[in-house]
Amino acid sequence: MRKLVSLLIMFFTVIGFSGCSFQKDIPVGSVIQFGKYNIDTDLSDTESIEWIVIAKEDDKLLLLSRYALEEKYFNTEEWSETAVTWENSKLRDRLNNEFYLTAFSDNERQNIILSHIINSDNPEFGTDGGNDTDDYVFLLSADEVTDYLTDRKIRICEPTPYAQKTYRYIDSDSSDEYRSCMWWLRSVGGETNRFCVVDTFASSIGANGTDLSVPHYVRPAMWVKTGNYKNYKFTATEWDSVYYDPEETSRSLPATVVSAAN
Secondary structure, X not given: XXXXXXXXXXXXXXXXXXXXXXXXXXXXXXXXXEEEEOOOOOOOOOEEEEEEEEEEEOOEEEEEEOOEXXXXXXXOOOOXXXXXXXXXXXXXXXXXXXXXXXXXXXXXXXXXXXEEEOOOOOOOOOOOOOOOEEEOOEOOOHHHHHHHOOOHHHHOOOEOOOHHHOOOOEEEEOOXXXXXXXXXXXXEOOOOOEEEEEOOOOOOEOOOOEEOOOOEEEOOEEEEEOOOOOOOEEOOEEOOOOOOOOOOOOOOOOOOEEOOOO
């Protein structure tokens, strides 16, 4: 009996360590679930946020939300002649405070890395990109989209049902079976009150950017740790195309990440 117990302990120990090894080997292109937010139109509850792993470095992963989570102004609804940068924008403040504190539990926040963010000048127009920042949650830059999102289908982004409530600037084409939206980048455009976006159809980025008087969709990004298994456990599945059947009732992938503690 004692021998059987010892064998069982060894078995579950091996399973546990193999799980950790698997977690360390999550490939780029995997989809994980991490944190909760308003995803559907029922505001009485929140649902898991889906993220695509778009890069790996050592023991950390760069995550980009699979769907646009909301539509927001980059700064304010009112036009201002005051120069805006990512550093002093209202959207940066929202992502690193309200969103960061409400979408993730205390234990989940232990896995989100405070990252040094490079805010480059516009290479074509020379517009000042402002100071570099240290952020938990951020928007991708134009360079990062070029480097990490080489697959056009990852650039094409569909809003969640919650984000679609305003239904602004969404392209719909039933023949291609996709619905996509323009989503903000943190890269400054041709003037101090213009910022770059990924457009809806061609998934390209115009260097001149778009007017800040118009709201666009928000697709957050962040670096997370992979080694803190006490508070966070990964499982993974392969990313699937954002293309979908508009008549389909279910738009979500199978559960792909489990947060060990909420």
